[in-house]
Structures are given as C-alpha cells and as structure tokens.
Amino acid sequence: MRKILVFAHTGRKEAITAALETCALLAEAGTVPVMRAKDQEAVIRAVGEPVPGVEILHDDCAVEDIELGVVLGGDGSVLRAAELVRAAPLPLVGVNLGHVGFLAEAERTELAATVKALVEKSYTVEERMAIEVKVWQDNICLAETWALNEAAVEKANRERMVEVVIEVDGRPISTFGCDGVVMATPTGSTAYSFSAGGPVVWPDVAALIMVPISAHALFAKPLVVSPDSVMAVEMLTRTDAGAVLWCDGRRTIDLPPGARIEVTRSDTPVRLARLNTTPFSERLVNKFELPITGWRGPAKDDLRRAATTALPVIGPGLQSVEPHHKDEPGIPMVGGGEEPRP
CATH class of the missing domain: 2.60.200.30 (Probable inorganic polyphosphate/atp-NAD kinase; domain 2)
Known part of the structure; x- marks a missing residue:
C-alpha cells in the first residue's frame, strides 16, 4: 500500500489542524499516512489523542518505503524536511502556511485538492541543485x-x-x-x-x-x-x-x-513535487506582489504581420569618417563630398 509522509510545523496550531486534515484525506483515499514520532506526540498534546491509522516513521516503516512527503508550513519547514530525507530520493511538496513560501507548491486553501492530486499521481518531480x-x-x-x-x-x-x-x-x-x-x-x-x-x-x-x-x-x-x-x-x-x-x-x-x-x-539534488506548470515568472509576481499594470503581452501569431515598407538604406552620398575631437577645425562630422568649411 502506498505511504505518504506528513511533515508539520507542530509549533503552530494551524499546522496541527492541517496535519489532522491531511492524514484523514490520505486515509480516506486508500493511502497510509506516516508521521514522525515527535509530530505524533505534538498532535497528542494538542488534541488529546493520536492520529488514527497513522504509521510512525522508523518504527512502522522506513524512509525507503515512502512515496513522497507533504510539508505543512513555510519555507523553513521545507528546508527542515529536505534535511531529514536527504539520504532518500524522496520528493517533497510544500503546502504554504507561512508568508512568502517560495518553496511551497500550494496554499492552505488548496489542501484538499493537493492531496487529491498526490493520490492520483498528478504531479511531476523537479530536481533542485544543492x-x-x-x-x-x-x-x-x-x-x-x-x-x-x-x-x-x-x-x-x-x-x-x-x-x-x-x-x-x-x-x-x-x-x-x-x-x-x-x-x-x-x-x-x-x-x-x-x-x-x-x-x-x-x-x-x-x-x-x-x-x-x-x-x-x-x-x-x-x-x-x-x-x-x-x-x-x-x-x-x-x-x-x-x-x-x-x-x-x-x-x-x-x-x-x-x-x-x-x-x-x-x-x-533536492527533489520537489510539482502539481502545476506555473512559470517561475508568474510565481515571482505572485509571491512579491509585483506591479504589472500596463502589460499587454506579445502579439498573437495569427495577428502578426510583416513590415509593409523596407527600412531606409544609406545612399552613396553619405560616407563615414574617422572619429575626431570637436575642437579640430574644418572636419565635418559626416562627409558628403563637399569641401570642408574654412
């Protein structure tokens, strides 16, 4: 049975709530959610009972048995998760619970859709240089x-x-x-x-x-x-x-x-799971809220037309001259065949 590791920033109540929801969605979809022992303990302290149906990493299964990891938090949580699974070729997908979240693939409001895409294997794996x-x-x-x-x-x-x-x-x-x-x-x-x-x-x-x-x-x-x-x-x-x-x-x-x-x-490298093909330029604009008012974009291919007039050609009456200083008398900037002025 497929196993998916759930990382959570357990110091935040929102992250614990998201972890409970993620584990429930994974179990409902027929996959096995896996958590670290310390994350499970944090959930028990927060809600009074363990997450049902969850296996514990290193106790019930090894990292090599896991298909991918879901990281609930900000970029710091993704970096922490990458450190923990570095020895295994385990792709990570981040769900942003922080501020900017450049390493995250989805926002908190997209959690259900994210889990659904992961269960259906609707993702690609991108390798990032380390x-x-x-x-x-x-x-x-x-x-x-x-x-x-x-x-x-x-x-x-x-x-x-x-x-x-x-x-x-x-x-x-x-x-x-x-x-x-x-x-x-x-x-x-x-x-x-x-x-x-x-x-x-x-x-x-x-x-x-x-x-x-x-x-x-x-x-x-x-x-x-x-x-x-x-x-x-x-x-x-x-x-x-x-x-x-x-x-x-x-x-x-x-x-x-x-x-x-x-x-x-x-x-x-570090492997990140990608759910969509949003260009990095669009991610940059969205994360930093960059102003793009006035942008028109490139012309559509079916509306492009060739130039109707040719560019002007320099005629034989003009000739180039060597560069010179302005204080040199009698030397024109462009020679046209006439005598230099006195």
Whole structure:
C-alpha cells in the first residue's frame, strides 16, 4: 500500500489542524499516512489523542518505503524536511502556511485538492541543485555539510566587520571588510541572497551565486558563476573578528580566523513535487506582489504581420569618417563630398 509522509510545523496550531486534515484525506483515499514520532506526540498534546491509522516513521516503516512527503508550513519547514530525507530520493511538496513560501507548491486553501492530486499521481518531480560546503583550516577539514538555499558567512559580533578574500576557481577576486558573504543556489536566489542584493536566478538555470553583504569596498558586486565552479571565502587573520557559517539558516559552524569555506555543486539534488506548470515568472509576481499594470503581452501569431515598407538604406552620398575631437577645425562630422568649411 502506498505511504505518504506528513511533515508539520507542530509549533503552530494551524499546522496541527492541517496535519489532522491531511492524514484523514490520505486515509480516506486508500493511502497510509506516516508521521514522525515527535509530530505524533505534538498532535497528542494538542488534541488529546493520536492520529488514527497513522504509521510512525522508523518504527512502522522506513524512509525507503515512502512515496513522497507533504510539508505543512513555510519555507523553513521545507528546508527542515529536505534535511531529514536527504539520504532518500524522496520528493517533497510544500503546502504554504507561512508568508512568502517560495518553496511551497500550494496554499492552505488548496489542501484538499493537493492531496487529491498526490493520490492520483498528478504531479511531476523537479530536481533542485544543492551545494556541498566544506570548512578548512591548515589543510584540515573542520566540517562538511550541505545546503539547498545558501551557505552564509556572517560576522559573529555586531560591532565588527570580518575581513575576507573571495575566490572563484582557485583565483582571488577581491578582498574587503564586510558583514558577510552569501553563496547560494538558484533556489536560494530568492531567499537570503535576494535580501543581500543578489540577482533573482530562475531555478532551471545552472549557476552558483556569490553575494557580499554590506561590503566596505568599491567593487563588491554579486557574482554568477558556472555550476562547476568552486567558490571560496577565506577569513583573513589581520583582525580577530569572529565569524559564523550558516547553512539554510539551520546548521551553524563557528569559523576561526584563517578558516577557508569552499562551496561546490552537490551530486545529490533536492527533489520537489510539482502539481502545476506555473512559470517561475508568474510565481515571482505572485509571491512579491509585483506591479504589472500596463502589460499587454506579445502579439498573437495569427495577428502578426510583416513590415509593409523596407527600412531606409544609406545612399552613396553619405560616407563615414574617422572619429575626431570637436575642437579640430574644418572636419565635418559626416562627409558628403563637399569641401570642408574654412
């Protein structure tokens, strides 16, 4: 029998209510809802009894037995779920209970329709690039982790900047003092990277992004590099300012002076289930409530007409001349065959 894992932000009453409804809809449709033990315990504390017909992950079934996961919450809940199932090729579909919810596929009001589509397998699976993150010092790997959105080097103390050198593919780009550096995926381009002034990159674009945060420098522009590149940030030792590495805002590592942080494309992507084919541009407009008043759109193919008149052609009476300074007397801008004026 098909099994679907239900993740819920159990710290919110709305999420617990949505989890109960989701489990009931799945069971009614003939599938087995699965929950983590801690989520089941949170439901018991909230409503006084366990969710009926639910199996417990790792007790009653393994991750490999589950078809997909439904995440009830915001983008943070999706990131948390992705961390829990990273070892398994388990696609996730997010139902937004938060604010922006860029990683979510549906809103709370669409919960019943979402469950119905999942039961009917009316979804596609999209692979999102993740990054591998390593922290080095004196050729020793201090830590290794990963991220779906970004790895962010940040100053540890509010009153002191960190001094860094940014690097791409083994070559230094610039050094400056700053509040930090964000190294992001296209998925993360609408998260921390966006807030730091980075570009919005469409999810299907294969690229990596590096964005300095409040850099004290004339050249500290966001960089978009090849997905096969190695991005690095080196912490300089000329100050003792502390720094910390955050990955997806969930995993943190203290960075000693002289540490080196390397980011590369991960071989293991995160799989997201998609229920519709809404273009990313439309999602961008909807999530950020962008103004599009006045847009007319492209002309329809059956209404397009070829030009009725040809473009004018430069005649033989005109000729080009070499560029010159305005203070050079007697040289016209365009020669037409006549003598230059005195």
